[in-house]
Amino acid sequence: MVVIPPFGYWKDKNTNEILMIPEAADTVRRIFQLFLDGMTLMPISRILNQETRKTPAQFQMELYGKKKPDIRQFLWSYTSVKNVLQDESYVGVLYNHQDEVRDGKRFRKVPEEEWFRHENVYPPIISREDWEQAQALLQKQRRKRAKSNAPCHRYAGLLSCSNCGAPLVAINRYWNGTCRVEYICKTYMRHGKDTCTSHRIREEKLDTMVWELVSASRESRAEEQNKLAQMQKMWALRKPILDAHILLLQKRIQKLEQEIDGIVMEHIQALSNINLKANGI
Template sequence: MNKERVYGYVRLSRDEDDEKNSLTNQKQILYDYAKSKNYKIIEIFEDDNISGMTFDREGLNKLKEVVELKKADIILVKDLSRIGRHKAYSALFLEYLRENNVKLISVTENIDSLNENDDILIGFKQILNEQYAKDISRKIRAGFKQKQKDGFVIIPPFGYIKNTTTKQIEIFEECADIVRLIYKLYIDGYGSKKIAQYLNERQYHTPAWYHKKLYNKIYHPGKEWIGGEVWSDRTIQRIISNDAYIGVLRCGVSTRSVIYKFKKDLPEEEHIIHENFYPPIINKETWVLAQKIRENRTNNNVRASCNSKIHRYAGLLKCKNCGASFVAKKRDGYVEYVCNGYHRFGKNVCSSHRINEIELDDMIYQYLIRLKEVAEDNLSKIDVFIKEWNYKKRDYSRKIEELKLNIIELKNEAKEYAKQLAKKIINEELFMELIKDNEKEIELLNEQIKTLQEMKQINDNAKLGIQHSIDMLNNIINDKKLSNAHLQMLISKILIAEDENGMLDIEIILNMPFKHHLLLNNTFTQESDT
């Protein structure tokens, strides 16, 4: 019997279910070879159902421990692909064995890793092995893609369940009620953390809990069951942003390499979208409003503590003097909003202009009454308006293209400024001033393009839109209470400036869809004493 210390290694991948590559068959091949060479195999390490593109495997790691302890002279494998299919990692592993003076023998390929004459063959085999893995990866991705195009769903989102008999996706009311509650709280002014706290305090079960209950699966296999019973702000945000709740199945939002395991988000235009796939849990108006609120909070960095709701005007108030947002402060039992430029940096940046919430409510309330009167007047002239809009629409495309060309010219100007700075034709201070002006012009042009694009969408349903908006204004006025939902639905932003006499100039900018429904050409402005 040969005195070399011999170990074996076998591996079976997910895609290899044929008999010739079974672990039993691989082991038999190694035992037969060892017998022919008068070797005694001490132990055979194995990895079952694991890809050859990863080198963090239990069996392979045990084999490395034996090598590290200088207990092995020879390692037997059926073929080189058992070690792995990643060309670079396989080469590194073979080099690691050589450094430890361990011979790897590929039995069916008659390859000896310590034989220099086999180096070219080893390199060729490694290329073929990796190419095989890539081919399998492409086939798997193609299969996934086809299932996405077919609208194939294994496990539906939280709030839905798959009928085991009909295979149809149905609303699971127990969970759907939680989804509806989350949207209601969010629109009412609760932040994501506050909603999570609300649900935890009332012991509502989480999506992870229902996932385990319904499917006997944990959300993230291989990880400990941590936090499965606790709502988090991230879970709330995922539910708020998920358009499945208005019936949309959205597939292909990201791609994951089957080989290298990295994940990459895909642009929205590459998503595979199936409209009206799920029965809606949330109506579209509510969902759109929630997205508007989410975007506003994100863009304006609006936050609330776990113990309070987000203030109703947070994110809507902007200072026309310095461009900062207004921040809410509680004083003597009422809420007031102060320019954040002044609040953070003092009079060097802006003046101390402020306005309290009661004044804002009264101003907005009066504004809505005037708005309704204008809308009712427009309703009586709707036919003339529609004719005028249809005439203007022909010119919008040309104007949009002109504005886009202007933006390109401005961007080229910015590049020219950078060249002048590099050549020291202009100093850094002048460069920053020019770039700031340039960016403001580009932002203004982008806003004009957005306005024109939205105007193009106006159609013959304008009359219904105006009537719907008038009805909504009537409801708000009659309630005599402005909710967070009302403000977010109607208003894009409120611009506040202070003149040299200490007077506040307040401009209300309506959300464009609502403004179009009312067929308004201009915003209203109102002056107020500080």
């Protein structure tokens, strides 16, 4: 059975034994401790970055030479913390047969009920009780977040940071008893000022900018329509004159064509007379 150890473990190629990495295991315990103490995922990621704890990408680079060119891979984020909390490997469980492969490529994702579950494959880092308590808290937060995210912000997915290119995400700000929506760089929100600046923009300002742009576009379109109407009116006034002029030119062309035909016939007749005289007729 091929086993690729998750974050916190490494595999001895000589003995095929899966061993714990003390530094990474301590980070895993730290994450579970902070989460079970009531801290949410984003603050946990900031604490891990402040403590300069290595990420899974850094350990992969050191152990297997897998280089990650994106500096954001070396910072803890909401997603990387959540992945650790959800991973049952830290209580010793291994799942395989999660994908079906054909010709070296993944063919389909296998339903979870068809996975193969193996106990006591990894040295446990977290107790079963702590892991199950963490899953219950994650499930509770998931239901709460799904309910609170029901309204969709109107500029979601349309804005990006001019510095790092990351999307701008909507957050609610409460000030003097009122709630306002602001859009902030996702990189800054997840990793702090070390990766991007704290620029943001209010939704009402975006509304004003969009309205000004739409109004200017509408006014420009109205001016173009007025110009087109004036051109149509001028054409309607000049059309009879132009039609008469065209008719006159057509008659002149017809007369010139008749004159040309006459001249051609005269030349043909003259050439015929010359040929008759040359032949003595």
